[in-house]
Amino acid sequence: MTRNKPANKARANSTQKPTRIQREKTGAILEAALEVFSRHGFRGATLDMIAQKARLSKPNLLYYFASKEALHAELISGLMVKWLEPLEKISAEGDPVAEITGYIVRKLELAEEFPRESRLFANEIIQEAPRGKDTLNGHLKALMDKKVVLIQDWIDDGKIAPVDPYHLIFSIWATTQHYSDFDTQIKAMMNEGYEDRFSTAKTYLINLFTKGLRL
Amino acid sequence: MTRNKPANKARANSTQKPTRIQREKTGAILEAALEVFSRHGFRGATLDMIAQKARLSKPNLLYYFASKEALHAELISGLMVKWLEPLEKISAEGDPVAEITGYIVRKLELAEEFPRESRLFANEIIQEAPRGKDTLNGHLKALMDKKVVLIQDWIDDGKIAPVDPYHLIFSIWATTQHYSDFDTQIKAMMNEGYEDRFSTAKTYLINLFTKGLRL
């Protein structure tokens, strides 16, 4: 009896669904892949580095993921929900300024807790996202459109200052993700202040955007 | 008589200094290298791609630059001055808010005119700058320290709102460079507005930071 070569994921002996050991292995691989891809980008990363970090052989890694591309795609799509969540949560119900500052805080927390995920996406975008393009921008664009309308409504209702919704969102992305994507530089620039960078950044950014949104 | 293998640059037949043709070739190579390195990062870039874009053979390219590393180093150091210039120009003499908005405008113009240069540095930093680290951060850090003191002086003199100078500079870097580094995403998110993105961003950012700095 021959064994099926799975498309994206390994399958158990014959009929079972993913076993505990498989989850552990794929988990270790994805963790290692995140580490390596987020630092070196797709082309710069090698399966050797990933396999070594995940503590298995390269062929064994390729038993769980059909190819380098497949592994990368799995990473991206697996992180998509977490990545979009902060923007998703902006609600039409709450106070506009509070909603937007809440968004800033969530984005900043994400940058602090998941810097590798942030760099993974940053690498993709800088390098023109030859892969994640559709996945990333498709989902994101739909969400973006909705939130732009919401912000424009707030402006039209005179609830916040008349700012360009696109640039508002871009500037929030830029300022928050900067602390994960360019952490190397932040570290090189700040001295003692580095340890508290997220705390002080939070204060600074909330103040900046609050002033910018008040009428 | 043997020919010397130059360290970083090619040397003419025997005694001359760089000729016109050499300048043209090295120029074409650096231009191509900027294109490729800025998109793929150091590891992701290949000499093949660069040679092809520069319209010469790989060995010929390596006649002008000793190695991939040397070529990359030459690029980085050659762009350093241009890259630091906007920050350099912040003057203690002018009006504080005008000086800072002037800085924002200069940075944004740089992002518009030289997006590849911006991405080149962005790639280096995201990937922990195993190379440019000393060069980039050395020069930048010295400049940063001076400007942080200047901004702090303005605050102490009650000329601008008491904001953290580090985060002020970081947020200016982030918001301006975002338009070059993540242009792919900007393009995917904006519709008709994309063409005017730098003009509308300028208005938006000046407004944002002006409000943030006014007492």
Next chain:
DNA sequence: GTCTATACATTGATAGAC
């Protein structure tokens, strides 16, 4: 399921003819 061995392509760099 996992490993060793290996096939096959890419890549950085050099040798040597012209």
Next chain:
DNA sequence: GTCTATCAATGTATAGAC
């Protein structure tokens, strides 16, 4: 100065034993 040929190293992926 430039090209063809070529290397050694690296890198993705597969074959097949266990």
